[in-house]
Amino acid sequence: MKIIKLNSLNEFQFQELFKIWNAEYPEILNYKNLEDFKVYLHNLIQPNHYLVINQEDQIFGWYFDFERENQRWFGIILSSKLHGRGLGRRLLEIGKKTQKELCGWVINEEKYLKSDGSLYKSPLGFYQKNDFGIDDRVALETEKFKAIKISWKSSLADKLQ
Numbered sequence: 001m002k003i004i005k006l007n008s009l010n011e012f013q014f015q016e017l018f019k020i021w022n023a024e025y026p027e028i029l030n031y032k033n034l035e036d037f038k039v040y041l042h043n044l045i046q047p048n049h050y051l052v053i054n055q056e057d058q059i060f061g062w063y064f065d066f067e068r069e070n071q072r073w074f075g076i077i078l079s080s081k082l083h084g085r086g087l088g089r090r091l092l093e094i095g096k097k098t099q100k101e102l103c104g105w106v107i108n109e110e111k112y113l114k115s116d117g118s119l120y121k122s123p124l125g126f127y128q129k130n131d132f133g134i135d136d137r138v139a140l141e142t143e144k145f146k147a148i149k150i151s152w153k154s155s156l157a158d159k160l161q
Helices: 011-024 034-042 087-098 124-129 155-160
Strands: 002-006 045-053 059-068 071-078 101-106 133-141 146-153
Touching (some): 002 087, 059 087, 071 087, 124 133
Antiparallel strands (some): 059 071, 101 146, 133 146
16 A cells, blocks of 8 residues: 555546445535535645555545634544554655645544444544543534534644644
């Protein structure tokens, strides 16, 4: 497996990321069709994409970050086949090396199902082990799900201000 950086995605990559998104995130977050997924991605401001691929260019993981409300937000999706191999940590390290802060939404309840019917395991513990804090003042609540905001800030960023 290798990790490649892209500033834009081609049609094959859109299709593969659509599949991995719908397979690994809770079903309530699934996109019904590829076009809606593309609209979401095209609306991201200043995105960076890092793909975990094999020798046949199949995508098994994805880290992306983007600008939102003067903060750098991110998302990670990793095939459950590759959990526990350090790839998620490697993707986070890329984000930490290239950004001074990272913010994200994390579903912290383990009551949601994935599209295959299996239980979605919250990644909150993973992020806490990787120096992310929980922002208790900010939560995302919709009719479908609840999420909490996590964030990380470089200690170097504090020194530069």
